[in-house]
Amino acid sequence: MRIAHTSDWHLGRSFGEVSLRDDQARFCDWFVDFVREEACELVVIAGDIYDRAIAPTESIDLFRDTVRRLLATDIKVVAITGNHDAADRVAAYSELLDLSGLLLRGGYDRIGEVIPFSASDGPLDLVLLPFLHPQVAPDDFGADPTPEDDAEQGDAADSDVDALLRRRSRRTHESVLADAVALARPRLTSGRSLAVAHAFVAGGQESESERRLEVGGTGQVGVELFSGFSYTALGHLHRPQDVPVDVGRVRYSGTPLPYSFSEDHPKSITVIDLAADGTCAVEEVSVPVGRAVHRISGTMEELLDPSRFPSAHEGFVQATVTDRETVTDAKARLLPVYPYVVEVRLAALVDGQEAAAAPQNIREVPPLEAVSSFWESAEGTLPTGPVLELLTDVVEASVRAVEQ
Ligand SMILES: [Mn+2]
Known part of the structure; x- marks a missing residue:
């Protein structure tokens, strides 16, 4: 069976002051055509469907319309919420949506379930692991990794409430996610499994546009959590990448569009050919729509020369102006050459601030x-x-x- 894996659409996002609405709509059009032409049976969206908890209605319309077009050609869709999504809003109607062919999961409600999926070449077990906020986990969740500490820290007068709060404060994304996976593992029935998670797996490479998963920590989880699943479709990190694991395959598809200047790599989706025995062949497919990002640097004279950085004319631009003398209205002067210039840095000022701080x-x-x-x-x-x-x-x- 063939699966299309994507994540971190962040519908409703802007790049600087420029709305990405049209680019995101063009990506969705391309994506629907692509998965139809490539005969994908299943589409996986591994979290951060929307950019923020209260998504703009035009983004909700775009997601609904995209899913509707996929379901209309008998492609099933699996989606989980990420740390940018409001789980209780996005997944509110999950039981009803199951009937439509969209399997959408968010929050702790249905954690631990294994969804049997009938693919054209046999059964597949689905384990959906949306981003789980450690602070709002059920009390019996995210087992305390060091329960003996309670005896040391607490005294005789310690109330049950204090002990509970202490246990809660020690929960991490790793501890709640480990419990979620442990609940699901004994329920796997077929020899082939697909896990979908939104997490920062240790060893992954960050960009500048991910929001931390945990306040006061990195929220990293160990890759061994996903060991043994035939394929693990990850979301959260915005750069496409494999995470090395001993058994199975664990991969980030990355975002379909660049969302920061650190993302000057090609954007892609991942196509997986998953055999009946669980082995998989993976292909990275470039997304042919959307503006690229460019970091360019030079004097105003150099930057304003149209032949100097021709590939940057249509992209999102971060320009560093290296003139030593005062430059005024740099952004306004650069706009005719670079209509999508988002950020202008004056090198003299940046250097001066660094020198002043040194x-x-x-x-x-x-x-x-x-x-x-x-x-x-x-x-x-x-x-x-x-x-x-x-x-x-x-x-x-x-x-x-x-x-x-
Ligand atoms: Mn994201």
Whole structure:
């Protein structure tokens, strides 16, 4: 059977001030056509369907319309909520949606279930693991990894409530997810299984557009949680990548579009040919729609030369202006050449801020060194020749004047 794995659509997102509505709609059109033409039986969306808890209605319309078109050609759809989605809103009608062919799961409600899926070439066990917020887990969930600590920390007067709060505060994304997987494992019946999860698996490479899964920690989970599933379709990290595991295959599809300037890699979906015995062949398929991201750097004269960065004209642009003298209205002047310039950085200012933040204690820096580094941040190069001689004379005269 053939499966299309994608994640992190983040419908409703903007890039800087530019709405991604049209790009996301074009991706959905392309995606529906692609999975039809490639005869995929199952589509998997591994979380972060929407960019925020209260999604714009136009994003809800786009998701509904996309799923409707997939179901209309008898393609089944599996989707889970991610940390950006409001699980109780998005998955509110999951029992009714099951009847339609859209299997949508969010929150703790139906955790631990194994959904039997009848594929054209035999049975497949589905284990859906939406993002599980550790703080709102049921009390018997996310088993305390070190229960003996209770005896040490608590005293005789400790109430049950204190013990419960202490146990709750020690829960992590890993501990609740481990419990969810442990509930499901004994219920696997076929020799072939597909896990779908929204998690930060240790060893994965981050971009700049993921939101932390856990307050006050990274929220990472060990890859061994997914060991033994034929294929694990992951969401959360925005770069497509495999996570090495001993048994089975664990992979992030990444986002269909770039959502930060760190994502200058090609965007893709993953197509899996999953054999009846559970072995899988995986192919990364580039998404041919959407704007690429470009980080360009140069003087205003260089940046305004249309022949200099031709590939950046149609993309989202972060421009670093390297002129040492004051530059005004940089963004407005760059817009005619780069209509999607999102961010303009003035190198002189950035360097100056870094230089200003650098010394821990300015009094410990020798005066000539401090003057030289200021000169470098303002002019771009260290002082040499007659300039250095002049600065040296002035610094020495100043030091003498202070000492007298
Ligand atoms: Mn995401």
